[in-house]
Amino acid sequence: MSEAKTIYLKDYKAPEFTVKTCDLVFELFEEYTQVTNLMQIVKMDKSAKDLVLDSVELELVEIHLNDVKLEEERYVVEKESLRVLDVEDEFKLIIINKIYPHRNSELEGLYKSGNIFCTQNEPEGFRRITPYIDRPDVMAVFKTTLVASREKYPVLLSNGNTESNFKLDDGRHGVTWSDPYPKPSYLFALVAGDLGVVKDKYITASGKYVRLNIYTDKGNESKCKHAMKSLKEAMQWDEEKYGREYDLSLYNIVAVDSFNMGAMENKGLNIFNSAYVLADEDTATDANFMGIQSVIAHEYFHNWTGNRITCRDWFQLTLKEGLTVFRDQCFSADLNSKEVQRIEDVKALRERQFVEDNSPMAHPIQPDSYMAINNFYTATVYEKGAEVIRMLHTLLGEQKYRKAMDLYFDTFDAQAVRTDDFLWAMSKAGEMNLEQFKRWYHQSGTPKLDVDEKFEDGTYTLTLIQKIPHAVDGSEQKPHFFPLKIGLLDESGKEILEKTLLISKEKEEFLFKTSFKPVLSINRDFSAPIIIDQKETHYGFLMKHDTNSFAKYEAAQLFGIQIIESLMQGNDINDEYVRAYGHILESDLDISYKALLLELPSISALMQRQNVVDFELIYDAIEKLQKHLASLYKEKLLEIYSKFHNPLCVDLDANSIGSRSIKNRCLKLLSSLKSNEMAVMANEQYSNSLTMTDKVAALDILENISSEYSAVAFKHFHDKYRQNTLVMNKYFSLLAASHREGTLERVIALQKDAAYNELVPNLVRSLVGTFTRNYKYFHAKDGSGYKFVADKIIDIDKINPQMASSLAGAFKIYKKLNVQNKKMMKVELERVVSTHSLSKNVYEIVSKIIKNQ
CATH class of the missing domain: 1.25.50.10 (Peptidase M1, alanyl aminopeptidase, C-terminal domain)
Incomplete structure (x- = not known):
């Protein structure tokens, strides 16, 4: 692979040319598609002589420069580009080329998902459709005409608003779409197919009427209700939280089966992996419904944080993705449980991003180089990027953060910008120096914070030492600036103080006057994406008494990890942990939150702490702890299961989702006993429950404890679905x-x-x-x-x-x-x-x- 070329941020150069308008005509046939591309191009660098267009695996038909057909000596076809020689300062260029969507298994550019023509152009798919300056800092006004068989492809969609419809004598028809907003080529989209549609409307805060359509394979229309509901909720939330209204009169979503990503925010025409649109009680789990709500919102929020303001280059990817993930996380938290949402977000970060940070794949949220940009659609860019925005929100506070976002939108609308531009808005409106904070954008790895406590003569001293890992190349990295939310509790569990400390130095001390040594509750709400290393821990106490929902969960997880690691070393199970676990079982808490508290640490969480991973030891230790808890608390677990098991309930309200969550947590723990009694319970749950959530939970248990029941249940499941x-x-x-x-x-x-x-x-x-x-x-x-x-x-x-x-x-x-x-x-x-x-x-x-x- 000596041809693999590394692209560096330091080598960025502004485009020599830009495209003002791009008029496209797609003639869609079964064996090929012919694309006619008319561009109005302006030279930005007057010293440039030749126009270089990105072009990958395209069959060139002809080129016209200012209405004159070019002979072959006027252009050069290279491996991944088309060079038009000696061009003027401003000119019109027409290129006609053929592509073969039915052969496109890479699912980039124009391809077919089943019988549906669709596109995926982020980050560099448009160059597989037609020669173009395929980079995000070239923004043009697009007009698109689609021509196809009326019978096979009655639905023809692209960006923007419909301009005209027409019929042809040969059984074909066409639709012309016009998008008034300049956009980079990665946001271009088209869809052609015989699709069903669910229609609705939304009236914006200013009274504008917006038509909403969700397209899918015929027969799946009834599975789009939750997605449509989520879309309207997202539109209202963005108006209320960020003052952002939708800017077109039409918003289309299309669900397709073959899609590399979760979804794509193309302007006015979002194309979705069907997994994030289609759902009903019989086929989707509660997690699927929550995922749809989140992803629908994420792509809608991109209209402002991604489309109206886009990235100057792909190194700035977190500019739109980290910010939009933060926005969709806040949306989900507002619509559901803030406590549960925060824990789920941190779980996902640790399962994926912390592992990435501790691997050869570690990189900053703004990488400085790549070979294939597709490889940097990562948990670091997305989820850690969201945590960085969350820290900014914490540092500025809600009012200044909103003021900063307004400044960002007002200043950079219709531009392709950098993370530095975003941080400028945060700093200016937030009235805060963020120079040190920028290290979060440019340094890799997960920081660790060593915590030392001392109490003398009525003074409690908290000493914090940052340990910043070296970069992958071995170079040293500097201390970060971040907010650290702490709480101090007295011996009865009463909170005596909650404060957000600002950490900026390698070593810092904080002094608190108190008549007794308090119990520390640290990194509340996961205020910074760091690893805490405490010499003195009070996990059992915090499991019982901590008033912060995340810190209470964190204590349960860390205590569980401590016990499992002790078991791996051949020690007995700590009784304090067992009693604390029992305390949670007996506690009157929100049931969704309680289900999370009862969750034992994951394999991933344990292996992250080991220098050399021994999976057998981990599995054996977890199994031993599960069996011990299940045996000791069997009656209580059965009681909770019985109380919340309602096999006929298919509701999606918080109480119903929480009921399924906690009783399935209890059944999963009980299944570690591997008794016939538990196999029968799981089998009955599979047979009698109406929701996919309960069926999947039961199948998972049966597969791991009873091959006899499993074989029958899985055959039934396969035959049905x-x-x-x-x-x-x-x-x-x-x-x-x-x-x-x-x-x-x-x-x-x-x-x-x-x-x-x-x-x-x-x-x-x-x-x-x-x-x-x-x-x-x-x-x-x-x-x-x-x-x-x-x-x-x-x-x-x-x-x-x-x-x-x-x-x-x-x-x-x-x-x-x-x-x-x-x-x-x-x-x-x-x-x-x-x-x-x-x-x-x-x-x-x-x-x-x-x-x-």
Whole structure:
């Protein structure tokens, strides 16, 4: 892969040319699509001579410059570009080219999802449609005409508003769309298909009428109700919280099965992975409904934080993504439980981003280089980026943050900008110096905070020492500036103080006058994305008494980790933890929150703390703790299960969701007893419950404790849902996550299931992706898991490099493995990286893992 080129932020240069208008005509046929592209282009750098357009795998038909057809000596077709020689300062360029969407398995540019034409152009897909200056700082006004068969493709959609419709004598028809707002090419979209639609409307705060449409495969219209409800809630929330109204008279969403991402915010025409649109009680879990609400809102919020103000270059990706994730997290918190939402957000950050930070894939939220930009749509850019915005919100306070956002919108509307421009608005309106804070954008890794406490002569001294990890290249990094929310409790559990400290130095001391030594509750609400290292802990006390919901959860998790690590060393279970766990069982708390408090630490949380990971020890210790708690508190767990188990309830209110959450938590813990009694309970839940949430929870338990019940239940599930791809994703995931013997063999066999299709990313993620997180078998001591996944990466890379590179990320744990597993994994990594014609997507991931072993 000597051809893999590294792109550096320091090499950024403003575009030599810009596109003022882009008029596109797509003539869609089954075997090919012909694209006619008329651009009005202006030279920005007067010293430039030739126009260079990005162009990948396009079949050029002809080029016209100012209405004159160009001969071949006037342009040069290069590997990934088209060079038009010796152009004027301002000119009109027409390019006609052919593309072949039905062959496009990479799902970038124009492709077909089933019988639907659709696009995915972020970040660099538009160059696979037509030659263009395909970069986010080139913003043009687009007009798009689609022409296709009336019978096969009655619905023709693109960005903006409908300008005209027409019919042709040959059975074809056309629609012209006009988008009045300048946008970069990555926000261009088109869809053509025979689709069903759900229609609604929204009246903005100023009284503007907006038509809302959600398009999907016919027959799925009834599954769009929750998505439509979520969209209208998001529109209202953005008006109330940020003062942002929608700016077009039409908002379209289209759901397709084959999509590399979750969704895409194309101006006025959002294209969604169907998993984040379609849901009803029979086919979607509570988590699916919550996910739809979040992603629908996320893409809508991008209209202002991403579309109206976009990125100057792709190194600025967190500018739109970190900010918009923060916005969708706040939206979900306002509509549901703030406490539960905050914990779920932090769980996701730690499961994905903290692991990324402690791997060869570590990078700042604003990277300074990349080979394949698709590889930087990461948890760091998104979720850690959101935490950075949250810290700014905390530092400024609600009023100044809103003032700063207003300044940002007013100053940079219709521009392609940098993270520094955003921070300028925060600093100016927030009246705060943020120079040191900028390190969060440019430094990688998760900071650690050493905590030391001392009490003498009526003074409690809190000493905090920042430990900033080195960058991946070994270079030193500097202390961060961040807010740290703490609480102090007396011996009875009463809160005597809550304060947000501002941390900026490597070592700092804070003094508090008090007549007794208080109990410290630290990093409340997860005020900063850091790891706390305390010499003195009071986890059992905080589990019982802490008044901050996140800190209480954190204490339960950290105490659980402490107990499991002690078990791994051969020690007995600490009675204080067991009593604290029992206290939570008996507590009168919000049931969704209580279900989270009862959750034991994950494998991921435990392996992050080990220098050399021993998965067998982790699994054995967790199983021992589960059995102990389940045996001791069996009657209470059964009581809670019985109280909240309502198999006929399909409601989505907070109480119903919470009831399902807590009783399934209890049943899962009870299943560790692996008794016939629990297998019967799980089987009855599967058979009698109406919601997919309960069915999936029961199937997971049956698969891991009773092969007899499991075989019957999974056959029933498969027979009932085999035609529903979204539900079959759950089927494949459950089996790929199984801890029973023979899981890998069953995963290999499942690839032959009629419902499985390697061309559909969701299915690959469900089967192969889930298996990579099945640490028991992915890290099998015979290396079979590594070999299987390496084979799949090599195979899928030929089809869809973006999907393959995502799977390759599973190997980033390499440096934490024992000698035997390292050796076996290295064999597979070297086999992957030496594969002929390997994509730059996969090469970048695997080569970094090998280089930083």
